[in-house]
Amino acid sequence: MHKVSLITHLIGKPIPLRPRYFVTKNNLPRLRYVSLLSAAALVSIISLSNGKNLMANNRAEDIAYMMEQTTPAGGDRLTTNMQAGLLQNIAYQNGDVKPAEPSAEAREAYNKLQDTLKGDIVEKVASLGKNASDALNILKNNAEAEKPTAPVKPTATHVTLKKGDTLTGLLRRQGIGASEAYRAVEALSKYYDPRSMKPGLTVELKFGEDRVVDGDTYKTIAMLDVPFDKIKSARVVLDDQGKFKAAKHEKAIIYTDKSGAFDVEVSLFGSAEKANVPHSIVAEAMRIYSWNVDFQRDLRKGDRLEVLYREATIEETGEPAGEKDILYANLVLSGKPTPIYRMEMKDGRIDYFQEDGRSIRKALMKTPINGGRLSSGYGMRHHPVLGYNKMHKGIDFAAPTGTKIYAAGDGVIEYIGRNGGYGNYIRIRHNSNLKTAYAHMSRFEKGLSRGDRVKQGQVIGRVGSTGRSTGPHLHHEVLVDGRQVNPRSVKLPTGEKLKGEMLTAFQREVKKYQTRYAMLHDQVRVADASSKTANSDFNE
Structure with a gap:
């Protein structure tokens, strides 16, 4: 063949x-x-x-x-x-x-x-x-x-600075080449001083394609993000020309309006918790109303609080973005309502006004402490330390050590430091004849010194038990023409009154907040009624 x-x-x-x-x-x-x-x-x-x-x-x-x-x-x-x-x-x-x-x-x-x-x-x-x-x-x-599966290379990571770390050193430990790490940090320094970074700061790092230099393989940086806070950061990215460009970056924020209302039963915070109103909202309402209300003496069972507030969350992660803002509140004491509305002023200040456009603020706050209990009033009393009757020339608020203390009004710090039996003591001059004093503080707020100007509601220190004291509390005094007087008897001027265009703009805000609260409150009531009906059917 x-x-x-x-x-x-x-x-x-x-x-x-x-x-x-x-x-x-x-x-x-x-x-x-x-x-x-x-x-x-x-x-x-x-x-x-x-x-x-x-x-x-x-x-x-x-x-x-x-x-x-x-x-x-x-x-x-x-x-x-x-x-x-x-x-x-x-x-x-x-x-x-x-x-x-x-x-x-x-x-x-x-x-x-x-x-x-x-x-x-x-x-x-x-x-x-x-x-x-x-x-x-x-x-x-x-x-x-x-066939064996090749391991997937990480494309992004979050790295936390430790004590003694530098940003360049941190990048080098992630496999970034020395030259590339230096160039990225140099670009970042336009908006963020790397020397100011502290241990515990977490940075975000995204990798690019690996690079081989002299036989050694190095990771590359596609993006480096260093936060200023939860929302804002300085971000470095690699452009098409292979150069690092820095810019300020801000995460997208989602705003959600919510409402709440409750009657006071035993305590303000306990009643709020039952109504699913956050404690932070109640504390903020107390701070706002403290210009006019002494919550220790004025609040009674059956009183009521209504609030419309706005929550901000980070769109990317769903995390809270800062404090919640009260848009509207109505505190009903002994049947008398006191509605207030949020307004942003031309200079950027946030203030709260009553429906006639008059600010809720007065020259002095009645309660310059966050949630303290009135433990001793102004007048003669048996001194708890000295053991005999003595004039008490102020009022005491019992509160846990570390509780925030606020400046009762705008003014200038006249005295700050140790002052005998008063312990750690601050005195603020509000005008030519009106001053306030704060004693027994555990510490002063950082950065404050004599001659500094403070704003009403600004934190100036924390509750403590320094000096002649039997326990943590704030001793608060009001001085008129150099003499201590009963804070509750002092007649104080009211706050500013809106006029013209500002008053017109405020009235528009009032209508908007009233409509929004009514709509959200009706939705809550319908949801509550449906829930009760469902529970009743289930029990039957």
């Missing part, structure tokens, strides 16, 4: 073929090659029908795996050459090499193959049908599953 050279699209190398390789003396196909040739023929037929080579869409290792499954152990030269041809074709598809096109002689030689051989192959492929395709897919999927 003569040799026939065959070159197909899948095989880029001549392979000597003899009929006895495929059929027995009785002209029956040899089973050892039937499965191999059937698989190859099936793949070629599917490739032609799809307009592309199916094998070329699989990776070389998948093809090799399938060839192993369809080749009997100890396969001969046909198996080796065909496998090499398939891998060569895959390499072409990957852009590595380009196999030669089959020549006209090769096509003619293929066409001269025995009709019986071609018929047997086609018949075998037809009999396999979908099962052959499924088998090849199973083999491919198994091969894919056995």
